[in-house]
Amino acid sequence: MEVWDKVNVKNEDFFQSLHSRYGCVACHGGTPDVTLKDEAHEGLVHDPSAGQACATCHVEIAETHENSLHKDQEGYLTVLRARSDEAHWDQLMVGYEIHCTSCHATCGQCHVSRPAFLEGGLSSGHQFKETPLMNISCTGCHGSRIQDEYKGKNEGVKGDVHWIKYGLPCFDCHTxxxxxxxxxxxxxxxDGPQEPGCTDPDCHEGIGGPKDEQAQHDETHLTLMSCETCHAQPYKNCYNCHVQKDEHGVPYFKTDESELAVKIGFNPRQSPERPWEYVVLRHVPVARDTFSYYGENLLPNFDALPTWVYATPHNTAAKTPQNASCNACHGNAEFFLTADDVRPDELEANKDVIVTEMQY
Known part of the structure; x- marks a missing residue:
């Protein structure tokens, strides 16, 4: 997107909308009633929603959004706290702030502009979208993994049945x-209840019920394993992420080549909301020395969490290789996470999710 096009308020619908009535200065600040650009832009706020501009009208949403995972990225911080410690935290946060916060989203980055991760720019001529644009807002950030899985962009793997058969956009499930x-x-x-859940109202409510003719939807299977265990197709597993800066001070990261695979293992997040013993696991790219550019041993408790983690791949299908028959799964090590699948340096971290020969 050209620089000028990023700020071109070209959508006539915006000028007929409620938000346009307040004028530019009400949200963006700056200096009114002047004709020179530099003067007009003194005190300009590029993203008013990063402050409290939206809270003036959207009080409840703005209040809860402050503590949402999209806003505060607490999901990242939770796992980093578990792998690090107080003595290394400040050093770790230097690298984190430089490399890992571009996914933070403000109201405007979903409803008005492209995300900062895509270098910004108005997505529809400043028109406010009550429902964000899936192909810009959602997959603009969640692209290389979720979009590729959902839309079938990984070589040799079909898209998710919810997309290729029904065309469901992200927000049909993620409210x-x-x-x-x-x-x-x-x-x-x-954390907490599944959002969304497979058996939510108007979804697959009848699973395991009297009208369900699928033999494998019996109490044993539905109690022991998550839906994805049978219905996930090969998904992306990433390895060995390292962050640093180049000779010009520009931050970058590099990883090993990702791999497509389905791996079933023990549930590392077993809870009343996710009670299954077996789930599919995805390898996340964290390594012991991911942040070594910013200091030594910044993840001293690396083994506190597995690197093969609970997953909900966005590429489900009714028929998959692992549910083709009973023997396709039972006794077939190909689909289970065994010690042979785990890098030697990560065996301790993953000891509780690895499945042994006697268990599958």
Whole structure:
């Protein structure tokens, strides 16, 4: 997007909208009643929603959004606290602030402009979108993994049945209440009730019921394993992320090549809301020395959490290789996370999720 086009208020619908009635200065500040650009832009606020501009009218949403995972990124911080300690925290946060906060989202970055991760720019000529644009706001940030899975962009893997058959956009499952943090405080995206859940009203309510003709939807399978265990297709697993700066001081990161695979293991987040013994696990790219550019041993408690983590891949299908038959899964090590799948340096971290031969 050209620089001038990022700020071009070109959508006529905006000038007929409620938000346009307040004028530019009400939200963006600056100096009114002058004709020179530099004078007009003195005190300009590029993203008013990063402050409290939206809270003037949208009081409840703005209040809960302050503690939403989109806003405060508490999910990242929760796992970093577990892997680090107080002595290394300040050094770790230097690297975190430089490399890991671009995913933080303000109201405007969903409803008015492209996310900062995409270098900003008005998404629809300053028109306010009550429902964000999926292909800009949602997949602009959640692209390389979720979009590629959901839309079938990974080579040899079909898109999610909810997309290729029904065309469901993100917000049909992920509601505004979830995005705005209105369903209670969360320290991690898998805290609390499932949002969304497969058996939510108007979804798959009849699973395991008297009219369900699928033999494998019996009490044993539904109690022992998550839906994705049978219905996930190969998904992306990432490895060995390292962050640093180049010789010009420009931050960057690099990872090893990702791999597509389905790996079933023991549930590391077992709870009343996620009671299953078996779930699919995704490898996250954190390494012991991910932040070593900013100091030595900044993750001294690296083994406190697994690197193969609870996952809900966005590429479900009714028929998958692991549910093709009973023997396709039972006794087939290909689909289970065994010690052979885990890097030697990560065996201790993953000891509680690895499945042994006697257990599958």
């Amino acid at each position: 505004g209440a979830e995005m705005h943090g209105m369903n209670g405080d969360r320290n991690h995206r898998y």
